[in-house]
Amino acid sequence: MMGIKHLLLLAASVLLARCQQKPQVSMSPKLDQIFSGDLLYLSCDTGTGPSTVMWYLNNEKQLVTDKTWKIAVAAAKDSGSYVCESNGLRSDSFNVIVNEYIPTASLIIKTGHPVMRVGGSVILQLENEDGLQGWRCWVNRGAQTKRIKLRLKNDSVSLDFQPNSLYVPETIFWCTDALQQHRSNQIIVWTSDKDVSLEMYPLPAVAGESLTLRCLVWGTDQITQAVFYKDNTVITASKSPIYEVSDVTEKTEGKYKCDATFTHKARTAGQPYHMTSDSQPVFVQATPVKASLSEKMGLSCSCTRCPGGADYRWYKNDDVGQPVMLPNLNHRFMIPKESGSYACRAVWNGGRSLLSNSHECKFLLMDFGH
Incomplete structure (x- = not known):
């Protein structure tokens, strides 16, 4: 009998140990x-x-x-x-x-919004200045992460692709090279079944930068009034569906929503509609490593928080203000050859800095004619 009790206690101890695994x-x-x-x-x-x-x-x-x-x-x-x-x-x-720096590749929403209707889809754009050969993208929907197949050309530096439709509340996208030694930033897309949504750019908000909040109504831009709330308190009400935060700080963090008064072009009678968006949290990201641009006998780029031995790349804004990389320039110093707005960044294996402040260079055209 004692032996049987001992065996029962031992079995109970083993069962308890299994239930209390580390x-x-x-x-x-x-x-x-x-x-x-x-x-x-x-x-x-x-x-x-x-x-x-x-x-x-x-x-x-x-x-x-x-x-x-x-x-x-x-x-x-x-x-x-x-x-x-x-x-x-x-x-x-x-x-x-x-x-504390940013990844080597950039992923953006080219078509769509950070908040989409359930069943909607976005078009994403992946860009890597050093080429996309061997790159692949990933999507995480809760517990599952799956690979997104890309159709790449050998000389691709930019690619647009459309993932599957969105049915879960939160979807995370990112891309990596074949060895997963380099990657892009994440893109997060939420879904809502409401006709009104609050869009925020950029996400996450970056300390010291600006933040744009937009009240969006699916199917129309005929918004006559937009009211923005932070933590259920009205922060502004106007005819504009856009609210700007010029200088993001920790105090910017909170839960935001908007309500919109709107109508549709095809609707000729009746009272306007009035609907409220879901609440969206705003989190503030610490400013990543950023390059600095100064002028002295040309332009000089520096980055005190960057790793030693970093290279530098130079950019000139195009007609719509988008930075375009200048080829064959990888030194800290550069002498512009034409008027325009210039910026720079530091790059190294696995990471890069934010773009520096822009600097406007102007050259006078001399007329040597008679």
């Missing part, structure tokens, strides 16, 4: 490199354990108690060793390093 920390989406402004989720896998856990960052207990920790806008302060604890058991350390 938790594990995982990240979604899985990124080999993390850049300032990225969205990522850290999850504490406790098996069938409790729904609340304790989180530690660099051995300091955090206020987060959910199994999933959302880092909406990654910053240098988020770098460190993450540990979660459940039932008195702690996970192994999960290390996160957030780079």
Whole structure:
């Protein structure tokens, strides 16, 4: 009898040990490199354990108690060793390093908006000044990450592509090279079933830069009044569907929404419609590493926070104000040969700085005729 009791206690102990396996920390989406402004989720896998856990960052207990920790806008302060604890058991350390510069490639929404109707789609544009040979793109919809097939030409530096339609609340896009040593920024698209949405550019907002909020009505631009709210408090009401924040700071963060009074061109009678958008959170990204441009016997580009040995690239704004890279220029100094607005950036393996401030160069045309 004693032997049977001993075996039962041993079996119970084994079962309890299985139920109390050490938790594990995982990240979604899985990124080999993390850049300032990225969205990522850290999850504490406790098996069938409790729904609340304790989180530690660099051995300091955090206020987060959910199994999933959302880092909406990654910053240098988020770098460190993450540990979660459940039932008195702690996970192994999960290390996160957030780079303070921007990735080598650029991904933008060419057609569409950051908030789309359910079932809608966007067209994305991937650009890499060093070429796109071997690049591929990825889409994360919650727990699943899938590859997006690209049709690339050997000499491509820019490519437009259209992912599948959007049916989940949040979708994350990004692109990498074949070895995943270089990547683009993320593009995040949300869905809404409302006729009115609040659009924000850029996302995330960048400290020290401007932020544009736009009240958008699907199917019409006949908006007679737009009211913008921050944390349910009116911040402005006007005939314009656009609200500008000229200088983004930490105080800019909050939940924003708008309501619109509008009609349709085909509607000739009746009262205008009045609808409100979903709330959208605004998070502020710390300013990534940025190059600086100065004038002294030509133009000089510098970047004190960039790695040593970085190259420099030069750009001239086109007729619509978009920077176009000037070929065969990779030194810190440059003498412009024609009038225009110039900017520069530092580049290195795996990253680059933000564009510098623009500098206007003007040259007088001398008339040597009679």
